[in-house]
Amino acid sequence: MISVAEARARILSAFAPLPAETVALPDALGRVLAEPVVARLTQPPFHAAAMDGWAVRAADIAAATALAPVPLRRVGESAAGHAFDGTVGPGEAARIFTGAPLPDGADAVVMQEDCSADDRFVRVGRAVVAGRFIRQAGFDFALGDELLPKGRRLTARDVALAAGGNVPWLSVHRRPRVAILATGDEIALPGDPLGPSQIVSTNALGLCALVTTQGGIAHNLGIARDTADSVAAMAAGAAGCDLLVTTGGAAHGDYDLVRDVLAGKGVTLDVQTVAMRPGKALxxxxxxxxxxxxxxxxxxxxxxxxxxxxxxxxRRLQGLPPEDERAPTRARLTTALRANDRREDYLRATLATDTDGVATVTPFARQDSAITSLYAQADCLIHRPPNAPPEPVGAMVPVIPLSDGALSL
Structure with a gap:
């Protein structure tokens, strides 16, 4: 047996990021950028009002107070999408609305709450400095700025930012195509009649879901029966995929045929069995x-x-680092753990937050590798190194969160 770290290193060394393809922005959610996203315009493209009010020259109202408002002559109106094409001169003001372009000559905006107006004049009851309530051109970003870096998985916020940068097409890594093959006479598809010695197949559907959440495209090849011909024929359906994943049949039992059948078809194996629990037969x-x-x-x-x-x-196929480095990695034990043996252990557990704001973790009492109900309830895995000593209540232990995916907001 080899360690988890050695197995991961060998496996990941066989993969490199997939080539890039161009996709329309509405189809980019969850994809990983192969090239940076660069702004194709300046945002905002003009000086814009940050409030509803009046566009003025700050010098004209320097002495304005609520008791002694300064009258200014109305000369026009600037609304979002409908700029005032005149100029605000000395002693003049223009009605303006949030997001509208600032008229030439004006250098500040006074909130409408500080003004009163009739058909000809506006009376300004508060002084403002030049630049008040104005979003300067390029306040958000400028033409040519890098908005999103290469290697970023796109969130809903990122899609909105790219749209704001007037970028309709993005270069992203191709989505990995993964073939999933379940094996065994003992399993049947959900909803199919079950024989007296059969159980429902869960692994293939769970793996397909995992592939989807991680940005890949899953191809469920179905269930191969415990015959060499069935395994070989159904595994052939992986042609053209980036990876074939089998579940079951990898151990050394009389009916574990995947290893022997595929080896007979020219398969070369670099990793066989890993010192971990659960999951030794890999x-x-x-x-x-x-x-x-x-x-x-x-x-x-x-x-x-x-x-x-x-x-x-x-993640490697999509140009991402193998692990999401933003995820929390340690939590405080709420129950003691016994010493571990020579295999790395991954305990199913739930996360919570203590009264002091520290993440806490509680392992399930039952850790059998066939208990799917508890695995579905788990928030994380507690990682225990080989030969780890006992851990008391309150010890900080490494955890692997289970809740991330491609569709993060």
């Missing part, structure tokens, strides 16, 4: 032109190894 290699990641069959083992190995692959 393999990685190449099936012809397609990289192969073989995950164990127990559902929680599949989920955990998918998180630790499949998710970093998907």
């Amino acid at each position: 393999m990685f290699g190449r099936a012809g032109a397609v990289p192969l990641l073989g995950l164990p069959g127990n559902p929680v083992s599949t989920g955990v190894t998918g998180l630790l190995f499949l998710r970093p692959i998907l």
Whole structure:
């Protein structure tokens, strides 16, 4: 057996970011930029009002007070989308609305609450300095500014920013295409009749969902039965994909055929078994032109190894670092942990926040790799290194959050 770190390093060394493609901005949510997004205009493109009020010359109202308002002659109006094309001269003012261009000659805006007006004049009851309530041209960004860096996964906020920069097309990494193949006579699709010795297949659908949340395109190849012909025929459906992921059949039992069948088809294996719990039975290699990641069959083992190995692959293929460095990494134990053995352990747990604002973590009492209900309830995994000593209540331990995905706001 090899360590998780060595297995991840070997596996990730086989992958590089996928080529770029151009997509329309409405289709860019969750995609990863292959090139920076650069502003194609200055925003705002003109000096604009930040308040509804009156565009004035600050020098004209320097002495204005509520008890001694200064009268100014009305000369026009500037509204959003309808600029005043005249000039504000000495002793003059123009009605203006939020977002509207500042007329020539004016250098400040007085809020409407500080003014009273009739058809001919506005009486200003407060002095303002030049530049008051004005958003200067380029206040947000300027033509040629980098708005979003290469390697960023686009959020809803990013899409709005690119739109504001007048960028209708983006260069992004192609989405990874991942073929998922479940194996075993004992599993059936959800909703299908179950034989007396069968259970419902969960792993393939869970992995497809994982691929989707991480920005990939999942192709569910179905269920291969426990025969060499079935495994080989259905694995052939991965042709043209960036990765084939199998679940089940990777161990050394009499009916674990994936390793032997695919090896007979020219598969080379670089990783076989990893010193971790859950998920010891894991393999990685190449099936012809397609990289192969073989995950164990127990559902929680599949989920955990998918998180630790499949998710970093998907991030690497999209030009991202293997791990999201913004995620919290440590939390305070609410219950004691026993010493660990020689395998790395990943305990399913829930997160909360203590009264002092510190994240706390509570492992489930049951950690069997077949308990899918608790895995679905988990917020995180507690990572325990090999031979870790006992940990008391209150100890800070490393955690891996489970809640991230491509569709972050």
